[in-house]
Amino acid sequence: MIIPFRKMHGLGNDFVVLDARRAPLPITPGRAAAIADRHTGIGCDQFIVMEPGTEGADVFMRIYNPDGSEAGACGNATRCVAELAMADSGSGAAAVRTISGLLPSERLPDGTIRVDMGEARLGWGEVPLAQEADTLHLPLSADGVSDPAACSMGNPHATFFVPDLAALDLPRIGPELEHAAIFPQRANIGFVQVLAPDHLRLAVWERGAGLTLACGSGACATLVNAARRGLSARAATVSLPGGDLRIEWRDDGHVLMAGPTATAFTGMIDLDAYPA
């Protein structure tokens, strides 16, 4: 089955996007992982399938990590899929549904996309954690980092506050933290340096993907955790290796994320060339 694909990214966090809104596609976790492989597939941080929208959504977005695991949120991909839905409808707004909820999105005058990423979930059972714990101070550490906060944006995030990001060996400590026993569904691990109350520098070791140039849900979780700790305001610029996102934790608990989208190229893919 030969079909078109679109290679997109949000600040370098890159995606292969397939469109299954008009007809279902034979996608399995194994085939998603094979297509995401950067040597034997097209290669991407997340594999995205657009499906028909339900219950007020213009589109349903299914998210696979390169290890084949399905994720409940992907902020950078949400902006990209919202952009595609808006281009199709000719409107300046679109609602994207994921397995975690409905995400209203809009194009801002400067051309960036702002997504209401929904409420940050702060309870230990919502992150989720394996046992009851104070999500502001988790009993977890690794070489050079300790005492993270945690929350969910529809996917699990831990946030370590560090004095100097450049001093950390993230490929060494990321995997052990991602798979720590306290995270029954693993977790995305953020490392943040607070530059100012309205400016955070963040790097994320992503669950199922490793180090990425940007993580939208991670930027949201980081801002929320920093504000909860009194280390930042409720709105800030989050600077990731791939660029900046503007994040706001609204008084109603919803988290707004604004940032760019880009299409790198389009092409055709033969799904039968990839093992199901």
Ligand SMILES: N[C@H](CCC[C@H](N)C(=O)O)C(=O)O
């Ligand atoms: N690795 C994440 C999914 C992608 C998140 C990230 N790319 C974003 O922009 O939010 C997880 O397993 O929860």
